Amino acid sequence: MKIRIRKGSLSWPSLLLFLYFVLFIAHNVFYGNLIINILWYIVLGSCFLMGVLWSNLSFTRDIYIYFILFIIATILNVMFVGNASLFDIIFSLIYLGIYNLLCDKRIKQKYIENAIYLCCIILSISLISVGVGNSVFYNTSVNFVSVYLFIPMIVYYVRAESLEDRIPIMPALAVTVTCILAIGRSGIITSAFFLLIVIIYNTVIDKPDNNVAVRRLIRVSIFVLILAFAAYFVLHSDKIQTNVYLQRFTKYGLYGTGRKSIIDEYMNVIQKDIKNLIFGVKFSDLSLMDYYRNNLHNSFLNIHACYGIFLLGYIIILTLSNIKMCIANKRWIYLSLMIMLYVRSCTDIVFNAGSASTSVLFFLLWFIRKSETLQTAKYKDKTNIADSSVRLTIEKTY
Numbered sequence: 001m002k003i004r005i006r007k008g009s010l011s012w013p014s015l016l017l018f019l020y021f022v023l024f025i026a027h028n029v030f031y032g033n034l035i036i037n038i039l040w041y042i043v044l045g046s047c048f049l050m051g052v053l054w055s056n057l058s059f060t061r062d063i064y065i066y067f068i069l070f071i072i073a074t075i076l077n078v079m080f081v082g083n084a085s086l087f088d089i090i091f092s093l094i095y096l097g098i099y100n101l102l103c104d105k106r107i108k109q110k111y112i113e114n115a116i117y118l119c120c121i122i123l124s125i126s127l128i129s130v131g132v133g134n135s136v137f138y139n140t141s142v143n144f145v146s147v148y149l150f151i152p153m154i155v156y157y158v159r160a161e162s163l164e165d166r167i168p169i170m171p172a173l174a175v176t177v178t179c180i181l182a183i184g185r186s187g188i189i190t191s192a193f194f195l196l197i198v199i200i201y202n203t204v205i206d207k208p209d210n211n212v213a214v215r216r217l218i219r220v221s222i223f224v225l226i227l228a229f230a231a232y233f234v235l236h237s238d239k240i241q242t243n244v245y246l247q248r249f250t251k252y253g254l255y256g257t258g259r260k261s262i263i264d265e266y267m268n269v270i271q272k273d274i275k276n277l278i279f280g281v282k283f284s285d286l287s288l289m290d291y292y293r294n295n296l297h298n299s300f301l302n303i304h305a306c307y308g309i310f311l312l313g314y315i316i317i318l319t320l321s322n323i324k325m326c327i328a329n330k331r332w333i334y335l336s337l338m339i340m341l342y343v344r345s346c347t348d349i350v351f352n353a354g355s356a357s358t359s360v361l362f363f364l365l366w367f368i369r370k371s372e373t374l375q376t377a378k379y380k381d382k383t384n385i386a387d388s389s390v391r392l393t394i395e396k397t398y
Helices: 012-029 034-053 061-080 087-102 109-130 144-162 170-182 185-205 210-235 243-252 256-270 274-279 299-329 332-345 358-366
Strands: 002-007 390-395
Touching: 012 034, 012 087, 012 109, 012 144, 034 087, 061 087, 061 274, 061 299, 087 358, 109 144, 109 170, 144 170, 144 185, 144 332, 144 358, 170 185, 185 332, 256 274, 256 299, 274 299, 299 332, 299 358, 332 358
Parallel strands: none
Antiparallel strands: 002 390
């Protein structure tokens, strides 16, 4: 009998997803960098091709229904409203392929986890260099720090729970700390909410033995103390205008005056014409959109404005169905992520039927709806190219 240790090939699909998440952040931070922009589009196209050609997942009925509604709604909006674009269909097809890659069980979780840490490092360094609370993006506000970080974090934790893998604290903690540096009110609240859920899951629901539970609590306590000292330093530093933390919360609360005015105006315009209710409200009919550059600061209003009532209604129906599935199957991490994302969606355009975050929208709406994802992962293809682990092969010789 001979024992041979053989190293598997590098997990190229997992590496592509790692680059996808990191370059998505870098593309927005270093907007004018030609090399990063070229790499971003190369990786984007490669992830699409990998999702179509390598992944062997089949689409569910819900996805087909969604896409039929989406294409029809986009065409009608272009004809009668003018907020949407036919390019939305092309980009959504691209992100549908990436969604297929995200759902594949052969993708290695470690790659996505490391992508989260690297994204947090890039954004944290950028925030510190430009000054806490200032924007690091070319054409979006600092509030989108949480939006961009939620994309890989949601993918990581949904996959971890579905694959019955461990639910670590560190990724959620890293995202929360970065959101605090960005001083985005809703980002801080929603990320901290999910971090609390993960801590509770680790110490209570996961039911580790006493020694493991104590070690986890000690680690969390150390990080919380470090965070508390860092917050104390920031709040009492003369070099940083730290009162902006308290000012933004006390003056504007969670939503602020602008968002409330946008919602009020949008609802008033909807009531004026049945066409506005069915197909969406023109941005040009909203006086505040000139000031806010056609940003409704609400994902659900934006979907209605661009794609109408029927697509929005279908998304709501699927969401309610997923909530029921989460409770029935005790998928508390998934449910918490939905709450986090949808609360955050009420304050900014976090997802949109035709935007770059389509993969997250698909992931939340349909990943849990596939029955096999509710069971322990079982790799059907043991010889797939994504297996990067070290295999221990035992061969008999005669």
